[in-house]
Amino acid sequence: MKIAYVYDAVYPWVKGGVEKRIREVSVRLAERGHEVHVYGMRCWDGPATIERDGVMLHGVCPGEGLYIDGRRTVPQALRFGSSVFRPLLASGADVVDCQNFPYFSCFAAKAASMRRGTPLVVTWHEVWGDYWYDYLGRRGAFGKAVERLAAGLTDHHVAVSPSTARALEGLGVAGPVPVVPNGIDLSRIAAVPPAAEEWDVIFTGRLIRDKNVDLLLRALVRVREEVPDLRALVVGDGPERPALERLARDLGLPVTFAGFLPDYDDVIAAMKASRVFVLPSTREGFGIAALEAMACGLPVVTVDHPGNAAGDLVVEGVNGFCSGLSAGEMGEKIRAALDGGALMRDGCLRTAGGYRWEEIVRRIESVYGRSVGDVSSEMWEEGV
Structure with a gap:
């Protein structure tokens, strides 16, 4: 199959x-023999189309910042959505997989797929x-309406949790x-040694704000x-960093803000040199x-919130803990994870073992095959 992915931000220039x-x-x-193309913003220097690890990357518009004051910007989403239509129309793809957010690209992908008679997976x-x-x-009513419209664009949807x-x-x-779901490369993670510097x-x-x-x-x-x-x-960067650094100083906390580390293995090494991973986010579609x-053997402390799908991964006391949104309760859960981390290591590794990328790819390949088959059947029934 010739597969087209649509998302404005492109790895490794944006790491999410x-x-x-x-x-x-x-x-x-x-x-596995498929021809794969990724359509996003041109986050790199050089030509608009480049090959990387066997995948063709297409920069359909200049790269630009995704956030202003901690929020995704509508003008950027509109520019990307309008820019991706023609490249998709000319792509010759058998199936288009468009990520739901920031929505406007879903409508462009739908228009291109209708013109070409190919399936759209969101x-x-x-x-x-x-x-x-x-x-x-109050403007949230507009966002909510756009989200509902996007949900009606196709019969082929995939959820990550x-x-x-x-x-x-x-x-x-x-x-x-x-x-x-999302997956992990267990063999690569296993091969990374812990960083020299240790963290609790x-x-x-x-x-960003929702990470709390x-x-x-x-x-x-x-x-x-x-x-x-x-x-x-704290590994990462974003609009909240200056305020968080000030808060840490005001609280007298020994917290190091490292920004985004240059390599994925550096992040894994830092995890392996730590005792507990904390994800206080209320907005996680999966929680990779x-x-x-x-997979590094760390118990996870996260929050119990309907918008946080990372909570689906946690079995209380087996591989981590879920907390409410109070500092006191979260502090207690972190202490429990620090005290019981060694006993939870096996539970953490067992959970991670069920999310190998190889199995994830077989499952998504099956979804694409069914979507192509469904469109072919519809065209046959309509005499196209």
Whole structure:
């Protein structure tokens, strides 16, 4: 098959969960004999189309920042959505897989797929629903309406977590929606040695409001009362970083803000040199960093929230803990994970073992095959 992926940000120039999923899946699909193309912003120097690890990357418009004041910008999403239509129309793809966010590209992909008579698969990493009002205030009604319209663009949807699949059915998508989760490269993770510098607590991710790293910092104040020599590492960058660094100083916390590390193996090495991974986010469509931490043998402390699919990965006391949104409770869960981490190591590794990329790729390949077959059947019945 000739497969086209659509997402504005491209790995490794932008390092996030969606970008990483597309990269890992596309490279493995290419190894299995498929022709794979990724259409995004041109985040790199040089020609608009380049080959990387057997996958063709197409920069359909100049790269630009994704966030202003911690929020995804509508003008950027519109520019990318309008720019991707013609390249998709000329792509010759057998199937197009468009990531649901930031939505406008889904409509462009739908128009191109209709013109070409090829199936459109929309992969859903999150469903925001009423969260749109928290994100945009009264303008959230517009975002919520666009999300519902995007859910009606195709009959071929994929959800990356069970909670996202359930939320899609709430948008009117006929179920059951196939769940194809994110995965991890267990052999690569196993081969990475721990970093030389050790940490008690680690967080990795974009420093945006919904990650709630401020909650983690306040929780560490409680932990430090019983662990005076506590050391914490925050890996990542984003608009919240200056405020978080100020808060850490005001709280007198020994927290190191490392920014984005230059290589994926560096992140894994830092995890392996840590004792507990904390993900206080209330907006996670899957929680790949939590799964990677489990693959490193780290218990995960995350929050119990309907918007946080990482909670689906956690079995209480077996591979981590779920906390409420209070610093006191999160501090208690972090202490429990620090105390019981060695006993939970096997549970963490067992959980991670169920998410190998090789199995994920076989599942997504099956979804694409069914979608192509469905469109071919429809065209046959219509006499096309």
